[in-house]
Amino acid sequence: MSETTYTSDEMMTIAAARMVRNGAALFVGIGLPSAAANLALRTHAPDTILIYESGTIGAKPTVLPLSIGDGELSETADSVVSVPEMFAYWLQGGRIDLGFLGAAQIDRYANINTTVIGDYHKPKVRLPGAGGAPEIAASCKEVLITLRQNNRAFVDTLDFVTSAGFLTGGDSREQLRFPGKGPTAVITDLGILTPDPVTKELTLTSIHPGVEVEAVRKATGWPLKVADTLDVTAPPTAHELSVLRDLQERTARAHAGQA
Amino acid sequence: MASIVQLNEAVRDLVRDGDVVALEGFTHLIPFAAGHEIIRQQRRNLTLVRMTPDVIYDQLIGAGCASRLVFSWGGNPGVGSLHRLRDAVEKAWPAPLAIEEHAHAGMAAAYAAGASGLPFGLLRGYLGSDLPKVNPNVRFIECPFTGERLAAVPAVRPDVAVVHAQKADRRGNVLMWGLVGVQKEAVLAAKRSIVTVEEIVDDLGAPPNAVVLPTWVVNAVCHVPGGAFPSYAQGYYARNNAFYKQWDEVSRDRDSFTAWIDRHVKGTSDFAGFRRSIEEAAGHV
Numbered sequence: 001m002s003e004t005t006y007t008s009d010e011m012m013t014i015a016a017a018r019m020v021r022n023g024a025a026l027f028v029g030i031g032l033p034s035a036a037a038n039l040a041l042r043t044h045a046p047d048t049i050l051i052y053e054s055g056t057i058g059a060k061p062t063v064l065p066l067s068i069g070d071g072e073l074s075e076t077a078d079s080v081v082s083v084p085e086m087f088a089y090w091l092q093g094g095r096i097d098l099g100f101l102g103a104a105q106i107d108r109y110a111n112i113n114t115t116v117i118g119d120y121h122k123p124k125v126r127l128p129g130a131g132g133a134p135e136i137a138a139s140c141k142e143v144l145i146t147l148r149q150n151n152r153a154f155v156d157t158l159d160f161v162t163s164a165g166f167l168t169g170g171d172s173r174e175q176l177r178f179p180g181k182g183p184t185a186v187i188t189d190l191g192i193l194t195p196d197p198v199t200k201e202l203t204l205t206s207i208h209p210g211v212e213v214e215a216v217r218k219a220t221g222w223p224l225k226v227a228d229t230l231d232v233t234a235p236p237t238a239h240e241l242s243v244l245r246d247l248q249e250r251t252a253r254a255h256a257g258q259a
Numbered sequence: 260m261a262s263i264v265q266l267n268e269a270v271r272d273l274v275r276d277g278d279v280v281a282l283e284g285f286t287h288l289i290p291f292a293a294g295h296e297i298i299r300q301q302r303r304n305l306t307l308v309r310m311t312p313d314v315i316y317d318q319l320i321g322a323g324c325a326s327r328l329v330f331s332w333g334g335n336p337g338v339g340s341l342h343r344l345r346d347a348v349e350k351a352w353p354a355p356l357a358i359e360e361h362a363h364a365g366m367a368a369a370y371a372a373g374a375s376g377l378p379f380g381l382l383r384g385y386l387g388s389d390l391p392k393v394n395p396n397v398r399f400i401e402c403p404f405t406g407e408r409l410a411a412v413p414a415v416r417p418d419v420a421v422v423h424a425q426k427a428d429r430r431g432n433v434l435m436w437g438l439v440g441v442q443k444e445a446v447l448a449a450k451r452s453i454v455t456v457e458e459i460v461d462d463l464g465a466p467p468n469a470v471v472l473p474t475w476v477v478n479a480v481c482h483v484p485g486g487a488f489p490s491y492a493q494g495y496y497a498r499n500n501a502f503y504k505q506w507d508e509v510s511r512d513r514d515s516f517t518a519w520i521d522r523h524v525k526g527t528s529d530f531a532g533f534r535r536s537i538e539e540a541a542g543h544v
Contacts, residue, residue, distance in 0.1 A: 080438060
């Protein structure tokens, strides 16, 4: 293994990108999920179909979009549809394999909050809100979540459930008859958490190289379950790093150049 | 038939204090020029409806035009918070702002229902979310055929819809392409509508299936080149991402926001004047 150095954010994005199956129809949130999805498209998963809620199906951007509806997404898409069509025919219609979400807060059952910190009616911090997330979380066949791990984000009790993961665990999601099976992995800057097959509680199943389990526990606002056999995430390859850095450099240049 | 008029006349005649107003455009074709004219004419007590209230709604809210907001995602895309929206919700400045909060799929269904003349929109949505606990306009019904529990949201029926498009012809037929969001639904759901366009041409040259709003469903068409700036108009100009980033700083505190709105929007007579004003300011930095 080479001695290449990388940041924890790069490890997170690369680990998240690896989760994308080539050829999947992928509903992408902006920010970390978009970076991971575009990296996947440029490495092991060139046939991935990137779908953004703005209406673009099969977008092939050359730089990371700043917004969910940048011009390049629609110019490079196989098809551009209206927003009602996107949510009705494509998402609720059950055509999306994988939803890729970020979050401000997450709990042990992978429910996420992107609405508010503090009380809804007297917010400490008002966040942007739901957007497409509740129905992405419900209707995609499978969901990946990526966010940085610390105990402000990984909380015992969410201030607000914007989008459902496994609700209160066990079979509580199945009882509500969600079309999709829910989150299959949470990828952070420290490791990868996956839901227990029975209780659905997020369990640390892979730790990134050089990270101590104790550090992951400290960054988690509930008593974290750790798998008996804990994997160590493969470090980024030189190729993954160079593709990601190249993408981010081009993105920074493109977004700075329009003053 | 749509009238082809100046934007200030359209806003004067069609937007009234207390109206429910939907300025739509999903990232693309956001009707900034029309939003500014609403600020200049000091409309008050509006219920603003929009899936993605972004910088234009931040400006309308900070300028005191709104008392209520119906939305599904409120942020500065790719940049962060809307500081004026947050200040209104968190600290009631410059006026209290009531919010009715949805998910995108709910708003999209509500617009489609409005355009269809139906009382409510139906979706497989809000499952397991806390949104129905804080929004009494999200309710659940049982499918009469399968028994499935589905979400229902009341139709959006704005008094006025405002959108921006690429072209109109001289009779007022409107053509738009690229990301078309919910603009067609918003116009058809509304009692009155204003469309600003990049250019007015003799012949739209629209291919079959292009989104054309026929002149008889539009009230006013206004020629405002660049009227979606700093968002974009595909085929005309790109999104000015730098403006969105700079807005974070301008809007962060009340004084710098007020100075900006007073100088560049209230202190100018139209959108061309606004563009000159911000270019001059940039030149002096």
